[in-house]
Amino acid sequence: MPADKHILLVDDYEVNQVVAKRHLESVGYKVDVAVDGSKAIEAFERASYDLILMDLEMPVMDGWESTRIIRSLESATVSCRSNRVPIIAMSGHVIEDDAASYQQAGMDDSMAKPIERAILLEVAQKWLKKPATEVLDAASSSRPLSGESRKEQDARPIDLAKAIEEFMGDGDAVRQLLHEFVCTGSKQITTIEQAMSSADYEQIRLEAHALRGGAANLTAYPLAESCAGMEEAAGRPEPDGLPPLLESLKNEFNRLTEYVDQTDSGSGSAG
Numbered sequence: 001m002p003a004d005k006h007i008l009l010v011d012d013y014e015v016n017q018v019v020a021k022r023h024l025e026s027v028g029y030k031v032d033v034a035v036d037g038s039k040a041i042e043a044f045e046r047a048s049y050d051l052i053l054m055d056l057e058m059p060v061m062d063g064w065e066s067t068r069i070i071r072s073l074e075s076a077t078v079s080c081r082s083n084r085v086p087i088i089a090m091s092g093h094v095i096e097d098d099a100a101s102y103q104q105a106g107m108d109d110s111m112a113k114p115i116e117r118a119i120l121l122e123v124a125q126k127w128l129k130k131p132a133t134e135v136l137d138a139a140s141s142s143r144p145l146s147g148e149s150r151k152e153q154d155a156r157p158i159d160l161a162k163a164i165e166e167f168m169g170d171g172d173a174v175r176q177l178l179h180e181f182v183c184t185g186s187k188q189i190t191t192i193e194q195a196m197s198s199a200d201y202e203q204i205r206l207e208a209h210a211l212r213g214g215a216a217n218l219t220a221y222p223l224a225e226s227c228a229g230m231e232e233a234a235g236r237p238e239p240d241g242l243p244p245l246l247e248s249l250k251n252e253f254n255r256l257t258e259y260v261d262q263t264d265s266g267s268g269s270a271g
Contacts (some may be wrong), residue, residue, distance in 0.1 A: 023166075089105075
């Protein structure tokens with residue numbers, strides 16, 4: 001399948017990059033990755049893109065500012081109307097009421113994170129006008145778990161079966177990504193602990209936000225929920241209750257780590 005459409009994916013977290021890039025490339029899109037808004041602008045000035053997927057919350061420069069600069073650069077060209085690239089906001093906090101804010105910032109559409117394969121490909125198809133049959137043929141339809149399987153899955157730190165399904169059955173790729181996530185996540189938790197000792201609440205919020213996104217993309221939903229609680233608390237005008245939230249986050253992270261190790265040793269299960 002020819003890579004006739006060129007996409008710029010802007011996200012600061014490696015797990016999110018790998019997941020989205022793999023999904024898009026599986027149906028023939030060419031994908032470049034930028035790790036923050038400033039790198040996105042550099043990429044935009046170097047190459048021509050048919051679509052930009054823009055994470056909103058990133059270090060160095062966020063998606064809001066990056067989008068405004070890209071639109072300003074487009075406006076400086078003579079043929080700005082024909083060259084206007086669609087920009088899709090990606091956020092863990094997307095709600096319908098935000099639509100006007102995205103449009104005012106110069107974005108054309110929005111997509112909630114964690115990114116699911118079928119939704120990602122549907123949005124890409126919508127804005128790139130790729131034949132829908134190609135996208136639908138490539139996207140696997142999800143089958144709900146039985147009641148017994150769902151009950152069993154709820155007790156686990158990750159929905160490994162769903163993660164593998166999202167990766168079109170490539171369990172080895174999922175396990176490799178899980179190992180990378182556990183390694184990165186361990187460092188992030190250390191950073192959160194250090195930020196706790198110095199009362200750097202913004203750093204706590206940013207690390208919890210990034211960890212939440214990676215966990216959710218890998219279907220580690222209990223960990224993602226713990227991270228969300230930490231992120232929300234750290235973002236309050238007067239943060240409180242952080243120590244027990246950190247303990248909950250660490251407990252869920254340890255459960256995930258143990259499950260990944262058990263799965264590798266053959267005593268775990270994909271569900």
